[in-house]
Amino acid sequence: MRSPTGRQLRFGAELRKLRERAGLSATEAGQLLGIKQAQVSNMEAGRVGVSPERVRAIACHYDCPDKALVEAIATMTGDRKRGxxxxxxxxxxxxxxxxxxxxxxxxxxxxxxxxxxxxxxxxxxxxxxxxxxxxxxxxxxxxxxxxxxxxxxxxxxxxxxxxxxxxxxxxxxxxxxxxxxxxxxxxxxxxxxxxxxxxxxxxxxxxxxxxxxxxxxxxxxxxxxxxxxxxxxxxxxxxxxxxxxxxxxxxxxxxxxxxxxxxxxxxxxxxxxxxxxxxxx
Missing domain, CATH: 3.30.870 (Endonuclease; Chain A)
Known part of the structure; x- marks a missing residue:
């Protein structure tokens, strides 16, 4: 597996910030999202692709009220082609x-x-x-x-x-x-x-x-x-x-x-x- 690019790392970091603002641990977030803690960690490390729809669903589960921020984060994923x-x-x-x-x-x-x-x-x-x-x-x-x-x-x-x-x-x-x-x-x-x-x-x-x-x-x-x-x-x-x-x-x-x-x-x-x-x- 190739190492994440800087943009992919930033995307993962922003997901982590959303989770931390919600006061959730990675384990608690996994339980809330219905996935394993390891999957949460992989998303937050930028190692796996996440669709824009999934980003919006995650933000909803995290009760994030900033729709502009959520939409901006959603534009950072989906297409993992490299330039x-x-x-x-x-x-x-x-x-x-x-x-x-x-x-x-x-x-x-x-x-x-x-x-x-x-x-x-x-x-x-x-x-x-x-x-x-x-x-x-x-x-x-x-x-x-x-x-x-x-x-x-x-x-x-x-x-x-x-x-x-x-x-x-x-x-x-x-x-x-x-x-x-x-x-x-x-x-x-x-x-x-x-x-x-x-x-x-x-x-x-x-x-x-x-x-x-x-x-x-x-x-x-x-x-x-x-x-x-x-x-x-x-x-x-x-x-x-x-x-x-x-x-x-x-x-x-x-x-x-x-x-x-x-x-x-x-x-x-x-x-x-x-x-x-x-x-x-």
Missing amino acids: WWEQYREILPAPLLDLAELEHHARALRDSTTARIPGLLQTREYALEIFRQAVTELSPPDIEHRLSFRIKRQAILFRDDNPTPYEAIVHEAALRMKVGGPTVARQQLQHLLDMSDRDHVTLRAITFDVGAYPGSGQSIYYARGPVPQLDTVQLDQSHGVAFLDAEAQLHKYRTLFDRIEAVALSPETTRALIHNVMREM
């Missing part, structure tokens, strides 16, 4: 595949970075230089796999039908850093300008003049789900990728993003800043 990212399984770390899956299903994305251009807005040449500078040196095949994976992730911004709304807040330091040299850096800045012309892409910058601000020095990625309880925060940490979904954590990072946005330039002023940086290179 394009599966071709990279056992080639790239599993959390990267979970990230692509998260982006694919997100209703909207918010991204805040300090020292680098966000991955969804990177050019091939810029990303290549980033991978070449990895602390653990990557082999040429590894670099090529990571590069192609990053470019494929960007497809959500180019879909003809319903591209994902995306907001990026980038510090001036990332705009001025000559990653790959002046030519690559200028091409990257032009790509930012081109992407910011798209209706579903919002680009804002934070200037050096702002000084310290909430969340400075930390890259934060916020994926909005169909209801706020199903949002997800992704953080890059020294030991790898971390995903957060506790309600208190989601509230914290929603508030943090709003405060970051409050000190950022408008999209129009951001474009003017990028033009100035390009002229100074």
